[in-house]
Amino acid sequence: MCLLSFFLICSCKEEIPVDYLTLDLTEYQAVPAGAAEGPPYAETAFLLSLLGEEALRDLGLRMPAADEAAGGGQDAEARTGTGICIEVFSYWGGEEPPDGIVISRVWYVPASDPLERRVETSLDACISGSEVLIPLQTLAPPLVALKIDGLSAGDERYPLVRTVSCRVRQEIPSPDRGSQGSGGKKIGVGALNKIRERIAARAAGLEGLLIGAQKNLIEERPRIFWVCSGGDLMLDRGAAGILLREGPEGILGETAAFISQADLSLVNLEGAVSSRGVKTPKSFNFRFDPKIVPALKNAGIDAVLLANNHSFDYGETAFLDTLQNLKDGRIGILGVGLNDDEASTPFLFENEAGSARCFGIASFPREWNGWDGLSVAALPDKAGILHARKGGGEKLKARFSMDDDTLDIVLFHGGVEWSTSPNTSTREFYTDLAQAGADLIIGSHPHVVQGFEWIAGKPVFWSLGNYVFGGMENTIGGEEGLFVRMGFSGKSLVYFEPYALRLTHTKTSIAPRENLETFYTRSTELREANY
Numbered sequence: 001m002c003l004l005s006f007f008l009i010c011s012c013k014e015e016i017p018v019d020y021l022t023l024d025l026t027e028y029q030a031v032p033a034g035a036a037e038g039p040p041y042a043e044t045a046f047l048l049s050l051l052g053e054e055a056l057r058d059l060g061l062r063m064p065a066a067d068e069a070a071g072g073g074q075d076a077e078a079r080t081g082t083g084i085c086i087e088v089f090s091y092w093g094g095e096e097p098p099d100g101i102v103i104s105r106v107w108y109v110p111a112s113d114p115l116e117r118r119v120e121t122s123l124d125a126c127i128s129g130s131e132v133l134i135p136l137q138t139l140a141p142p143l144v145a146l147k148i149d150g151l152s153a154g155d156e157r158y159p160l161v162r163t164v165s166c167r168v169r170q171e172i173p174s175p176d177r178g179s180q181g182s183g184g185k186k187i188g189v190g191a192l193n194k195i196r197e198r199i200a201a202r203a204a205g206l207e208g209l210l211i212g213a214q215k216n217l218i219e220e221r222p223r224i225f226w227v228c229s230g231g232d233l234m235l236d237r238g239a240a241g242i243l244l245r246e247g248p249e250g251i252l253g254e255t256a257a258f259i260s261q262a263d264l265s266l267v268n269l270e271g272a273v274s275s276r277g278v279k280t281p282k283s284f285n286f287r288f289d290p291k292i293v294p295a296l297k298n299a300g301i302d303a304v305l306l307a308n309n310h311s312f313d314y315g316e317t318a319f320l321d322t323l324q325n326l327k328d329g330r331i332g333i334l335g336v337g338l339n340d341d342e343a344s345t346p347f348l349f350e351n352e353a354g355s356a357r358c359f360g361i362a363s364f365p366r367e368w369n370g371w372d373g374l375s376v377a378a379l380p381d382k383a384g385i386l387h388a389r390k391g392g393g394e395k396l397k398a399r400f401s402m403d404d405d406t407l408d409i410v411l412f413h414g415g416v417e418w419s420t421s422p423n424t425s426t427r428e429f430y431t432d433l434a435q436a437g438a439d440l441i442i443g444s445h446p447h448v449v450q451g452f453e454w455i456a457g458k459p460v461f462w463s464l465g466n467y468v469f470g471g472m473e474n475t476i477g478g479e480e481g482l483f484v485r486m487g488f489s490g491k492s493l494v495y496f497e498p499y500a501l502r503l504t505h506t507k508t509s510i511a512p513r514e515n516l517e518t519f520y521t522r523s524t525e526l527r528e529a530n531y
Contacts (some may be wrong), residue, residue, distance in 0.1 A: 017325050020083030020171070021206075027098075028088040028164065033051040038342055042217060043104045045165045051481035059205050085169040086204050086210075092127075093161030100165035101210050104217035107136040107153050108160040109145035114452070114496045115523055117516070118477045123159050133160065136489065144496040152487055152495055154353075164217075165178035166210065168203045172196050187240075208280060224487040224494060225354025227409070228262040230255065230501075230508075231444045231464030232483050233304075234270040236286040237471050239506040244291055251468050253509040255483050255499070257433055260300035262485065263353050265469060266334075268413060268444040269304035274321035275341070277314025282371040293329035303347045307362035307385040308413040308445065314374045318481050320383065327524040334411055335360020335386045336378065342474065343378040343386035344395035347406075354488060356407040359438075363388035363414040363429065364445055388414070400437030400491075404488035409440045416461065418476070419446050420522060422462045427531065433459040439491045442484075448466075448477035450525035453499075459486070459493050462526075470475025470506040479503045482519055483510070 023044065030041045089098050091125050110121050110131035125131050126148060135154050139145060151158045172195060232253075235243060235455050239251050248256040259265045271286030273293060280284045296304075304326065312319050319336075332347030346357035362385050366372040377392075378384035386392040400408045410433055415426045422430070422443075430441050434456040443450070443463045450462035465481040472478035479501060487495030500515035 002099060010231070016421070020085075022083065022085045022289055022446060024087040024169075026087075026482050028090045033351045041092075041454070043166075046103060046217055047086065047088070047166070047210075059202060069401045074395055078368070083171045084199060084206060085171055086166050086206070088164065088166045090162060090164045090467040093159055093163060098165065098167070099162060101207070102163060102218060103163045103210070103215055104162075104164035105219055106217070107219060107222055108133045108162055109136050109139060109140060109494070110148065110160075113137060113142055113145050114144050115520060115527070118146055119495075119497045120150065123148050125470045126160060129277055136494070137219070139457075141454045142494070145315040145494045147495065153222050153472065153489075154223050154423050154487075166209070168207045170196075170199050170203050172199055174491050175366055183453055198502070202316045212215070214345055220275045222489050223353045224489060225264070225356075225407070226485060226487050227264045227266070227356070227407070227440070228255075228258050228483070229266045229378075229411075229442050229461075229464065230437055230467030230471050230483045230487045231268060232270050232447065233267040233467045234286055234310075234469045235292055237506060239470055240288045240292050241381035243295050244289075248295070251507055252299065253507060255501070255508065255510065256299060258483065258485055258499075262300065263351055264303075264349050264356055264358075265301050266303050266358060266409070266411060266442070267301060267305070268308060268411060269306060270308060270469070271310045272312070272318035274312045274314060274318035276285050276321055276502040277318030280315055280371065281312070282309075282312055283369055284310070286310050287314050287318060290526045293325050293331060295330050297331055301331065302349060303332025303334055303358050305334045305341070305360040305413060305444070307411075309364050309367070309373055309385075311336060316383065332358060332360055333360075335362060335413075336384065338378075339380055340378040340384075340386060340390070340392070340395065342380075343384065344392065344399065344400060349516045350406075354405070354407065354490070356409050357399070358411070359399070360411045360413075361386045361392045361396060362412070362445075363392075363426075366453045367417065391430060393432060396433065396438075397436040407439045407488060407491055408437055409442070410438045410442060413445045413447050414515075415443060415450075417446050418448060419450075419525065420448060420477070421450055426462070427486065430460055430462075431455050434460065440486070440488075447475070449480055449519050449522070451484045451519065451521065451526045453526050459496070465501075466503055466505060467501065468508050469503060472503055472508060473505070477518075480511070480518070481517070482510065 103519040110126050111134050112118050121131055126133060192285045271288050273288050273290055334347055337343035346359050349356045364373055376384045377390040379386035397510060416423050423447040439458055441460045443461060447466055449465040453460045466472060466478060467481050481501035483499040483501055485497040486493055498516055498519060501512040
């Protein structure tokens with residue numbers, strides 16, 4: 001039963017029988033069943049570190065020599081069966097915890113490759129060993145965590161919390177057992193009481209040491225920071241009116257609940273928020289009633305990307321109105337400004353779960369009719385969009401930070417419309433940003449869903465396609481989209497939940513999960529291309 005033993009010895013001259021101090025590990029697992037990794041015997045190592053030579057001396061203890069631990073030595077005949085035992089217990093958070101002193105608490109997660117098409121598992125599968133369990137703090141790309149019966153690691157009732165506790169047990173013989181002393185002599189009641197007092201005092205001292213020790217193995221409950229995003233949100237062609245009449249569910253469908261529940265919600269807003277301006281000579285022009293701003297804010301949208309090919313659809317007048325209307329409505333603005341310095345300034349978001357710096361930037365081809373986004377690029381003395389071909393990338397990289405837990409998120413509008421995979425220049429640009437410190441990159445502009453990749457260990461969504469975009473009927477891929485929910489712990493992606501979207505004119509709904517096959521297939525193709 002007892003795997004490790006020590007002896008309690010009195011320092012006085014009077015001969016007193018030797019007492020045992022043992023560790024009972026019967027109810028302790030060094031690494032929990034189903035766990036692929038973890039620090040083996042970390043808790044017992046912690047206990048032994050407390051019982052160093054100085055601590056033992058202060059408690060009147062000493063560690064036995066090897067022959068004493070094995071049962072030999074000159075003091076063997078003096079043993080009375082009395083002593084102290086530290087019982088160590090390990091159990092999952094969902095189990096009934098025994099009384100004791102908690103010395104370790106670690107959050108475990110079932111780990112999976114995000115392209116395995118799973119977002120959830122069951123507690124039974126975890127406990128039975130069907131899932132690979134790893135400590136949350138060691139989770140790293142290309143793995144993410146699966147929810148357990150709908151619960152994430154930050155939830156109060158999350159079950160895979162491995163706790164280890166201990167308690168001090170006194171082992172003292174009772175008179176009715178016919179206690180024997182040295183040489184088989186029966187211990188008198190008075191001597192037995194002295195033994196009890198000695199053991200009780202030393203047990204109390206040991207408990208005090210265990211309670212007062214710094215518990216470096218006890219983790220705090222993780223805080224999962226939920227970020228969600230959809231692709232191109234275009235509120236012309238009747239969508240704005242539906243939003244104002246019916247609320248966010250009228251155009252966002254079931255994703256409206258995700259938007260409102262998330263810590264941070266981001267979209268690409270395609271068009272000017274103004275009632276003024278003159279149409280710019282270009283392929284398509286979109287403009288929305290400023291009344292949509294409070295409606296978007298009430299829906300839970302925190303910031304919008306304006307570095308795109310539609311923010312100047314009604315000229316500079318409407319563009320400046322857009323900036324002011326969104327600022328007045330307390331919606332963050334990404335990738336635009338009165339100059340390039342303002343356009344590269346991040347929208348800062350923080351709550352009790354986490355924090356983020358959100359950036360926006362664009363680089364899209366010239367339109368077939370000749371209009372070029374470079375003409376509206378922000379400059380040191382000119383309002384406009386942050387453009388990659390005007391030094392925008394360098395300005396962003398200067399603002400990234402690897403020295404804190406704040407997420408650096410980049411929304412990018414670019415690439416080639418209707419392309420199912422990123423072009424070379426876009427890939428090179430994303431790679432540069434990821435290597436420089438961007439923690440999450442989300443793309444838009446192609447109007448179709450592209451794949452997902454890890455680049456430099458950072459999650460990259462090449463294109464989420466359309467979110468709400470009336471008029472996409474009879475296009476190839478335009479009536480589909482991707483909505484993503486992501487849970488982060490600091491800068492690390494923990495949870496990955498993609499949802500396929502179906503666009504029906506100005507309304508979006510969540511499509512059946514089998515509709516995600518396009519997204520997963522394109523993601524797999526990117527991985528196998530081994531860029």
